């Protein structure tokens with residue numbers, strides 16, 4: 001980490017990638033509600049922020065808006081567990097998509113996870129969410145299984161995808 005929580009080498013033109021803070025949570029909840037993600041809600045993110053094993057990052061506009069706040073354009077929530085890095089949620093505001101922010105945030109989370117010793121990254125994705133699957137495939141994630149009717153509203157299978165980060169002893 002360099003200045004004030006900025007994640008090193010993970011910036012993106014016009015944006016800063018930083019550790020998520022409690023002050024970001026209203027925006028995070030708004031983004032997850034508009035992204036069609038499985039809803040965690042404010043309390044769950046607040047609890048997650050306190051876990052030493054969580055890796056939660058935001059992409060924040062460098063320029064302040066007219067209220068003086070730096071608007072959050074996207075986020076990733078991941079957690080280290082039993083030697084693996086679980087990517088739990090990633091979402092980018094619709095108007096900020098296809099500019100590389102998803103790739104930048106996911107890359108930063110994977111880098112931090114690998115540095116913390118994670119050997120494998122794991123995630124679930126809706127079987128019909130091709131945009132996210134292309135994003136993951138770009139990092140080398142490969143399908144590792146399918147969970148029937150894993151998701152609700154609408155019901156849909158989950159694809160389990162994994163990526164080797166390190167070498168098991």
Ligand SMILES: CC(C)(COP(=O)(O)OP(=O)(O)OC[C@H]1O[C@@H](n2cnc3c(N)ncnc32)[C@H](O)[C@@H]1OP(=O)(O)O)[C@@H](O)C(=O)NCCC(=O)NCCS
Pocket residue numbers: 035036037089090091092093096097098099100101102103104124125126129130131132134135136138
């Ligand atoms: C999936 C998501 C996070 C991608 O974020 P993004 O910032 O738009 O992605 P990027 O601009 O970094 O794109 C990186 C790569 O992902 C793939 N990709 C992203 N969006 C895509 C789309 N709509 N169609 C096809 N490929 C896409 C491409 O391979 C892209 O590389 P390219 O632009 O060089 O072709 C974003 O679409 C999103 O928030 N979706 C809703 C929430 C969601 O589905 N989250 C994942 C839950 S598992």
